Amino acid sequence: MNYSFWEQQFITKPTDVTIIGAGIVGLSTAISIKESRPDVSIKILERGHLPYGASTKNAGFSCFGSVSELMEDIDSIGEATCMEIVKMRWLGLQMLKQRVGKQHLEYHHCGGTELFRAGDHQLLSACIDKITSYNEMMNDHMGLKDCYQLRQNEVVTSWLPQAIYNQYEGTINPMSMMQRLYQIAIEKGISIFYGIEVQDLDQENHILKSGGNMDIQYKKLIVCTNGFTQMLLPHLEVVPARNQVLITKPMEGLTLNSGYHVDKGYVYFRNYQNRILLGGGRNLNPDGETTFDFGHTAQIQTYLEGILEEIYPGASNLIDHRWSGILGIGPSKFPIIQWLDNHILVGVRLGGMGVAIGSYLGKVLAERVVETVNIS
């Protein structure tokens, strides 16, 4: 990279806080810091020309957990931890709506619907058994009344006739969300440098080595690189999980009017401007999808196309665009919020509901770092 002296001086100029990653967490953290401490100077280094991970590539569900997902999580981590995570998602969504505004989010309060495919009788009846107790849990922890309700599946007639509706969910446009967060960050005087990849982190000397042979000194560093974290910090327990997505051309008579979850959240679909957006299927080949590489595979695309045909016969001939995004997962769904030393704070591993949790995580990271910042 051919940086001029002026450019290099501008990019490497010391700031109180340096953030790696301009996804929802990096931007939200920077904005939260400025909200409480406008005097703190901040720069964000982002390797892509747009954020290049998950925040502008996701499906745009404003969701916090279907009954089958909660069931699975409670089994593995217990009710208390599961509800702590669900509450972080819920609070994050409220913060996001307030900060970005429903109009900029293109927020559509359409609810979330869990559907059950033809062989899922056992799962469905187990979920129905949980509705009452989970509604009590949602009420006790977050004040949400009658969160889950049993409804008719009027969408995919070849699947089971009952569905579970969550009246507090909705859908958004992720790019529009990120664009507004970017604008807010710029208005607050945060410097964002796109196209700068941090290639190495010299913890001893507090230096980031970036492409173009630039050494960038940091005072406080916040790592918000989610699925890509192991490229810089291989010892952290977060691995990449690719999610493939497709969207059809606009279609007539599309009656989808909710955000739909299937297969314990591994598959999801929704309506966007009379197009079907459908994604997921990572569970089909978990090892293959544990990758830093964007792209698609025939196996998962064929699987998604099969589901698309069940939702709307003929739609697989109307696919307009395909893409993938990479999120971060690990042994726990709890995000990693951790100081690595006195200077480096990490906020990663957002899992599949990072749009929900992102603003909340940003606030927590901001509070932790602000306590320690010494303005020079």
Ligand SMILES: Cc1cc2nc3c(=O)[nH]c(=O)nc-3n(C[C@H](O)[C@H](O)[C@H](O)COP(=O)(O)OP(=O)(O)OC[C@H]3O[C@@H](n4cnc5c(N)ncnc54)[C@H](O)[C@@H]3O)c2cc1C
């Ligand atoms: C296909 C898909 C669908 C999803 N659907 C939903 C959904 O509907 N609802 C929901 O709540 N969540 C969803 N998610 C999850 C959600 O999008 C993520 O959890 C969330 O965006 C993570 O935000 P982040 O800021 O932590 O990470 P990212 O958005 O990945 O941001 C990390 C940034 O760090 C940058 N970076 C990484 N390494 C470096 C480096 N060395 N130097 C400089 N920059 C670097 C990357 O380029 C990236 O821009 C989905 C994810 C995917 C992939």
